[in-house]
Amino acid sequence: MKTSAYVKELQAQSVEQLQAQLVDAKKELFNLRFQNATNQLDNTARIKEVRKNIARIQTVITAKAAE
Structure with a gap:
């Protein structure tokens, strides 16, 4: 997904x-870090x-909170 489309999708959400x-x-990042540490991460x-x-x-x- 292109970045601009992803950001627009985010802006449409509550x-x-x-x-x-x-x-x-954040959970995904945590799991990816563990996979990387154990040399199981390919990408x-x-x-x-x-x-x-x-x-x-x-x-x-943050932008929505400022509105």
């Missing part, structure tokens, strides 16, 4: 949905992608 998505992304770029998605979600939450 804060509660974003919070739930943030928790899921290490996924860690970077998830970290950036977490930042995007947090940015949208």
Whole structure:
């Protein structure tokens, strides 16, 4: 999914949905880190992608809180 489309999708969601998505992304990042530490992770770029998605979600939450 393209970044701009992903951000627009995030902006259309409620804060509660974003919070739930943030928790899921953090859990995924936690699991990816463990897989990486045990050399089970094939796609290490996924860690970077998830970290950036977490930042995007947090940015949208902050923007909605400022409204």
